[in-house]
Amino acid sequence: MQKVADVEIKNLVIITTLIFFIAPGFFVLYIFVYNRRKKKHIEEKALMQLTFDAEITKTQLEVQEQTMQTIGADLHDNIGQLLSLTSLTLNSIELDNTPKARQKIDAAIDLTVRSIKEMRLLGKLLQGDQLVVMGLSEAIGHEINWIEKSGQHKVNYTNDGEMPAANSQDKDLILFRDFE
Amino acid sequence: MMFGYIFNQFNKSKLIIISGLVLFAILYIYELLSHGFFVYNYLTYKVMSILYVLYSFYYYYLLLNDAGYVRLKYASVFWWVTGTLFFYFGNTAVNLFDKHLAEVKIFGDQYLTYFIYKVLNITLYGCWSYSFICRKLLTLKSKT
Numbered sequence: 001m002q003k004v005a006d007v008e009i010k011n012l013v014i015i016t017t018l019i020f021f022i023a024p025g026f027f028v029l030y031i032f033v034y035n036r037r038k039k040k041h042i043e044e045k046a047l048m049q050l051t052f053d054a055e056i057t058k059t060q061l062e063v064q065e066q067t068m069q070t071i072g073a074d075l076h077d078n079i080g081q082l083l084s085l086t087s088l089t090l091n092s093i094e095l096d097n098t099p100k101a102r103q104k105i106d107a108a109i110d111l112t113v114r115s116i117k118e119m120r121l122l123g124k125l126l127q128g129d130q131l132v133v134m135g136l137s138e139a140i141g142h143e144i145n146w147i148e149k150s151g152q153h154k155v156n157y158t159n160d161g162e163m164p165a166a167n168s169q170d171k172d173l174i175l176f177r178d179f180e
Numbered sequence: 181m182m183f184g185y186i187f188n189q190f191n192k193s194k195l196i197i198i199s200g201l202v203l204f205a206i207l208y209i210y211e212l213l214s215h216g217f218f219v220y221n222y223l224t225y226k227v228m229s230i231l232y233v234l235y236s237f238y239y240y241y242l243l244l245n246d247a248g249y250v251r252l253k254y255a256s257v258f259w260w261v262t263g264t265l266f267f268y269f270g271n272t273a274v275n276l277f278d279k280h281l282a283e284v285k286i287f288g289d290q291y292l293t294y295f296i297y298k299v300l301n302i303t304l305y306g307c308w309s310y311s312f313i314c315r316k317l318l319t320l321k322s323k324t
Contacts, residue, residue, distance in 0.1 A: 009277075010292060012277075014292075016273045016276070016277065017270055017273045017274065017296050019273075020269050020270050020272060020273035021266065021269070021270045021273075021299075021300075021303075023269065024236075024262075024265045024266050024269045025266075027237075027240065027265070028262055028265075031240055031243065031244065031252065031258075032252060034244055035243075035249070035250065035252050038249050039249050042249050
């Protein structure tokens with residue numbers, strides 16, 4: 001009888017010790033698995049950041065390229081024409097005919113003022129990236145002014161509430177690019 | 181002290197370490213006064229074992245909550261704590277059946293506790309040895 005009890009106690013002690021030995025083993029295993037997941041998560045985060053930075057750079061380049069294209073087209077089609085017309089007007093002035101000369105000079109002045117106005121608008125477009133620095137709403141406002149300048153469209157722009165990505169220039173730039 | 185150094189890396193240590201030390205001191209003095217210097221302080225040892233297990237778990241908790249990634253394979257602190265946890269966790273089982281185990285013998289004259297402690301000691305010193313190897317490798321790496 002005593003022998004059976006001894007064996008039972010022995011088994012019980014061995015099983016309990018095994019359990020107490022295996023339990024921390026599982027804890028350690030869990031820590032390892034969790035740590036591996038943490039590593040994976042950090043790597044994914046870094047990759048996402050890298051992709052995001054690349055996307056931002058690409059967007060900035062696209063914005064710059066488009067701005068340059070618009071400037072080139074505007075200089076050629078609009079301001080260039082205005083200045084050519086100014087030159088023609090000034091060349092056609094007959095100094096003997098004072099009233100007509102006055103009229104042509106006035107026309108040349110008017111053309112020059114218009115050229116200056118166009119140049120100013122173009123200057124604002126040149127600062128396209130900096131427009132976003134002023135705020136997304138402001139940048140959109142300038143873009144709308146540019147559209148309205150053609151005279152073909154009339155745009156009513158109202159801004160209610162907060163912008164979705166406040167205080168984040170990178171996100172603002174992407175939204176601005178989407179808007180463009 | 182070692183746990184204090186480990187927890188200091190996470191800046192959350194003082195209260196826990198001091199509480200443990202105070203508990204240890206109270207129990208030690210109590211046992212010393214109750215049965216004198218020449219009897220083993222079993223209660224203090226048992227509580228200390230549980231305390232080390234709790235400290236080890238707390239380290240794991242801090243490690244899991246920490247945002248940074250640690251290469252556990254070469255983390256000396258992790259292996260030191262793991263060795264401690266294995267030893268004192270297994271030790272708690274032996275402590276629980278203290279009275280029964282003192283009489284149990286296997287393989288003739290050998291006590292069962294002898295084998296249990298052998299396994300626990302091998303685990304403890306195995307983990308600690310690996311921990312020191314990791315530490316040495318880390319030191320060599322930082323020197324070069």
